Amino acid sequence: MPEKRFEISWPNGDQESCYSPSSIIERYLHEGETYSLEQFVNLTDKALNIASNRVQEKYGFSCSSAMDQLHRIKQTALKFEAQADAQVTVHKIN
Secondary structure, three states: OOOEEEEEEOOOOOEEEEEEOOOOHHHHOOOOOEEEHHHHHHHHHHHHHHHHHHHHHHHOOOOHHHHHHHHHHHHHHHOOOOOOOOEEEEEEEO
C-alpha cells in the first residue's frame, strides 16, 4: 500500500501535512482543489476509513495512524465550524 501525504491549507492559512496509509486519498481529494470545510471533512473521513480498512484486510489490524490523522482533521475543523465560508485547499498529494 503506497503511503501518501497530502498538504493542505486551513481557512486561517495554516498549512498542514496529512497522512494516508493508502493512495485511496487520491480518489477523494485532488491537488489544487478547494473544498468547503464540511466537504473536506466528509471526504477525508471516507478516504481514511477505507484506507484503514485496507490495512485491516492486509495485515489484520486497522491503521491507527489513519484514525489519528482523521481525529486531528476533525478537531482542527471544529475551530472553523462557525465560519460560513470556511474552505480547505489541497496543495499537493505525494
